[in-house]
Amino acid sequence: MNGVISVGMADFKTARSPDILLTAGLGSCIGICIHDPHLKVGGMAHIMLPSASGSLGGNPAKYADTALVLLLKEITSMGAVSSRLRAKMAGGAQMFAFPGKPPVLKIGERNAEAVEQELKKNGIPLLIADIGGSFGRTIHFDVGTGELRIRTINHGEKVI
Amino acid sequence: MEITQFQLDALREIGNIGSGHAATALSTLLQRRIEMSVPRVWAVPFEQVSVIVGQLDTPQATIYVKVEGEAPGKAVFFFPIESAEIVVQALFGMDEPLDLYTNEMAQSALKEVGNILVSSFLISLSQFSGIPLQPSVPALAVDMIGASLDAIFLEEGLLDDTVLFIDTQLSGIPKIKGQFIFLPDDGSLKKLLGAIGV
Numbered sequence: 505m506n507g508v509i510s511v512g513m514a515d516f517k518t519a520r521s522p523d524i525l526l527t528a529g530l531g532s533c534i535g536i537c538i539h540d541p542h543l544k545v546g547g548m549a550h551i552m553l554p555s556a557s558g559s560l561g562g563n564p565a566k567y568a569d570t571a572l573v574l575l576l577k578e579i580t581s582m583g584a585v586s587s588r589l590r591a592k593m594a595g596g597a598q599m600f601a602f603p604g605k606p607p608v609l610k611i612g613e614r615n616a617e618a619v620e621q622e623l624k625k626n627g628i629p630l631l632i633a634d635i636g637g638s639f640g641r642t643i644h645f646d647v648g649t650g651e652l653r654i655r656t657i658n659h660g661e662k663v664i
Numbered sequence: 665m666e667i668t669q670f671q672l673d674a675l676r677e678i679g680n681i682g683s684g685h686a687a688t689a690l691s692t693l694l695q696r697r698i699e700m701s702v703p704r705v706w707a708v709p710f711e712q713v714s715v716i717v718g719q720l721d722t723p724q725a726t727i728y729v730k731v732e733g734e735a736p737g738k739a740v741f742f743f744p745i746e747s748a749e750i751v752v753q754a755l756f757g758m759d760e761p762l763d764l765y766t767n768e769m770a771q772s773a774l775k776e777v778g779n780i781l782v783s784s785f786l787i788s789l790s791q792f793s794g795i796p797l798q799p800s801v802p803a804l805a806v807d808m809i810g811a812s813l814d815a816i817f818l819e820e821g822l823l824d825d826t827v828l829f830i831d832t833q834l835s836g837i838p839k840i841k842g843q844f845i846f847l848p849d850d851g852s853l854k855k856l857l858g859a860i861g862v
Contacts, residue, residue, distance in 0.1 A: 512711035513814060529720030529810020532818045552710070552818055566710070599815035600728055600803040611818045640811025642721040657723050657807055658765050 508644075511535070514566040516549035518578045521648030530595035530641045532612040534568070534619050537592045537645040537652055538575060538628065540584035546647030547575045553611070554618030568618040576626060589628045592652045592664060593619055594643050596635040612636065632664045667828075671857055672705050675830055678856065679703030681792055682785035683832035683844055689784040690834065693777065694754050698840070701833040707826045713813065716829055717742075717843070720810025724748075725764055727778025727804050728816050731786060733797040735852035735859075738816055739782045740845040742809060747840045748774060764806045775802040781844065793859040816847075828853065 511517045511527040519525050521544035527535045530550070539546025549571040556567040564570035580586060596612035616635045623630050634641070634654055644653040655661045667675075680703055691698040706716055714720050725748035731737045743751065749761035752770045755777070756762075762770035779802045786797045805812040817827065830846045848856060 513713060513810070514710040528714075529808040529814070531808075531811030531813070531815040533814045552814065563709070597811065597815070599805045599807065599812050600819075612815075638805075640721070640808035642808065655721075 511548050511550050513550055514552055514563050516547060516565050516571055516575050516578075518545065518547035518575070518582060519647045520545050520582070521646070523647065525645045525647065526643070528642045530643065531597050531599045532595070532615065534593055534595040534612075534615045534635075535641075535643045535645075536568075536572065536575065536619055537594075537643070538579060538589055539645075539647045539650050540579065540588045541590060541650055542588050543582075543584050544648040545579060545582045545584050546645065546650075547579050548643075548645050549575045551615065551619070554614050568615060569622050572619075572622045572626065586627070590650060591623050591628050591630045592632050592645075592650070593630065594634040594641050594652065594654050594664075597637050597639055597641070599638060599640070601638070634662070634664055667707060667853075674857060674860055675705045675828075676703050678789060678792065678860070679705065679830035679832055679846070682789045682830075682846070683834070685784040685788040686781040686832075686844060687834050689780050690777070690836075693780060694751065694836070694840075696754070696836050696840070698834055698836045701835070703830055703832040706829040706831060708829070709826050710817070713827065714810070716831060717809050717813065720813075721808045723807060724809040724812070725774055725804065725806045726809060726812035727775060727782075727802050728812070729778060729782040729802045730800040730819075731782075731797055731846075732800055733790075734795045735793070735797060735848065735855045737846060737848040737852050738819075739785065739799070740813070740816060740847070741778045741781050741842060742812070742845075743774075743840075743842040745806070747842060748806075750840055751777060771804055771806070775804050778802045778804070785844070785846065789856075793856055795855060795859050
């Protein structure tokens with residue numbers, strides 16, 4: 505029986521196969537999913553903002569840069585090997601549009617760019633991403649197979 | 665900032681007055697009896713937001729209004745889809761519900777409902793505190809409640825670890841449910857509390 509481990513906003517969790525990691529209702533936030541396909545362990549972070557620098561600080565799992573550091577530390581402490589790690593991500597939507605006003609700052613896009621940069625910095629290949637749009641996503645990540653299942657209300661369901 | 669029990673009580677009172685007006689406005693608009701719960705005031709970390717709003721991937725019609733003025737903040741009203749359909753149907757006097765995901769007439773009606781609710785909340789809050797507050801143009805998302813809320817939290821980069829909610833549930837007879845949330849911006853809470861003398 506697979507366990508489903510739920511990841512909240514500004515939160516991160518790790519798991520071993522056959523457990524599944526879940527985060528529900530991603531809007532502008534990003535779900536970063538990383539796993540070691542050989543050891544079948546992995547983790548998921550639900551980040552809200554691009555960078556901890558220049559911010560008020562607080563919970564490090566809230567920011568793309570600091571959350572990734574935490575996540576990688578925990579995955580490698582479970583025995584995963586850095587050079588085998590693979591990443592996928594989803595989220596970064598623009599949920600609201602104010603008529604007549606351009607979006608002040610497209611936080612979803614900025615989040616996605618930040619995650620991409622941080623992954624590159626850590627030498628982890630980003631295999632695929634499902635980013636943008638104006639709809640919410642619920643994601644399930646199988647740390648064994650690396651399958652990322654993305655469910656939406658009105659934009660279908662897919663596995664990447 | 666640290667919030668004392670006394671201040672929490674004051675915030676609950678603010679919520680009470682504001683959402684009482686909002687419930688009356690909705691009641692007038694729909695010509696139905698609308699009941700209001702005693703407001704709850706919560707300061708919660710992000711990870712626990714679902715304690716207040718329920719399952720984060722439940723579809724809801726969420727209306728978001730920025731509050732401008734001397735104590736800015738964010739006001740959010742959300743309905744479960746079925747309730748939103750009933751509200752729209754009642755407004756237009758229709759036999760069949762409209763599709764909220766695609767029908768623009770239904771969507772603008774929902775924005776207007778949100779606008780009326782938030783405006784009446786703000787008017788009473790302004791009168792009570794003496795601080796002028798104005799609603800901005802309403803925006804609507806019909807989608808997972810968690811997705812809508814995270815976008816609202818992040819607009820203009822919310823940085824604190826906790827979210828302060830003044831949360832009132834409105835329920836009508838029959839079958840209308842809705843939840844109202846007011847999120848004061850960082851400095852605004854202090855200003856509002858100062859204005860009412862706590």
